[in-house]
Amino acid sequence: MFFNKGNDQTQDRVPPNQKVTTGFPVLHYGEVPQYTDLATEWSFRIFGLVEKEMTLSFEQVMALPTNQVQNDIHCVTGWSKLDNEWEGIPVEEIAKLAGIKPEAKYVLLHAEHGWTANMPLEDFLKPGNLFAFKHNGEPLTPDHGYPLRFVIPHLYFWKSAKWVRGVEFLEKDKPGFWEKNGYHMYGNPWKSQRFAWD
Numbered sequence: 001m002f003f004n005k006g007n008d009q010t011q012d013r014v015p016p017n018q019k020v021t022t023g024f025p026v027l028h029y030g031e032v033p034q035y036t037d038l039a040t041e042w043s044f045r046i047f048g049l050v051e052k053e054m055t056l057s058f059e060q061v062m063a064l065p066t067n068q069v070q071n072d073i074h075c076v077t078g079w080s081k082l083d084n085e086w087e088g089i090p091v092e093e094i095a096k097l098a099g100i101k102p103e104a105k106y107v108l109l110h111a112e113h114g115w116t117a118n119m120p121l122e123d124f125l126k127p128g129n130l131f132a133f134k135h136n137g138e139p140l141t142p143d144h145g146y147p148l149r150f151v152i153p154h155l156y157f158w159k160s161a162k163w164v165r166g167v168e169f170l171e172k173d174k175p176g177f178w179e180k181n182g183y184h185m186y187g188n189p190w191k192s193q194r195f196a197w198d
């Protein structure tokens with residue numbers, strides 16, 4: 001989806017105060033979940049303001065249509081990683097499945113160990129966002145969110161929940177894990193919306 005890949009426009013792709021890294025840093029709070037049997041230890045819940053609440057098995061999630069996208073990611077701690085390739089289930093598929101009610105205006109992603117991240121519904125639904133199971137052609141490693149992580153590249157990367165286990169649709173915005181701990185409710189990297197007061 002990028003038309004400026006690899007040319008002198010690279011600078012335009014890096015938000016203020018970010019440094020490009022070619023590595024793939026690992027960043028999270030808490031323990032990396034270890035699964036031995038996804039069929040019994042894992043499920044994905046779609047709930048809140050939807051026509052039909054549901055809990056999907058790993059098999060059911062993996063049977064949904066998939067897509068590949070390429071994007072840049074920006075961590076609030078100052079690193080950006082360009083040209084990531086992700087494969088996963090587009091947000092549209094999740095939306096179609098459950099039917100989002102018109103009252104829904106916000107989304108709260110739920111990850112393993114009760115970790116959460118919030119965002120406006122409009123941002124959640126942006127084409128290109130997906131629930132990813134592959135990065136650069138390889139299955140996600142446990143550190144990077146195996147078996148499934150969210151990817152929303154236009155906000156700081158902390159909104160991209162690793163080990164995601166559900167999505168809740170809400171009428172009012174509700175702070176997630178980092179947002180309760182002083183981070184910005186929206187988190188636009190191009191406006192340096194790092195902390196609540198930015």
Ligand SMILES: Nc1nc2c(c(=O)[nH]1)N[C@H]1C(S)=C(S)[C@@H](COP(=O)(O)O)O[C@H]1N2
Nearest residue numbers: 025026027028029075111144158160161162
């Ligand atoms: N479940 C969960 N997801 C999370 C986090 C976390 O602590 N828990 N940290 C976020 C932050 S701050 C960043 S920068 C990215 C890092 O993803 P990576 O480790 O794959 O680079 O994951 C995000 N997703």
Ligand SMILES: [Mo]
Nearest residue numbers: 027075076158
């Ligand atoms: Mo981050």
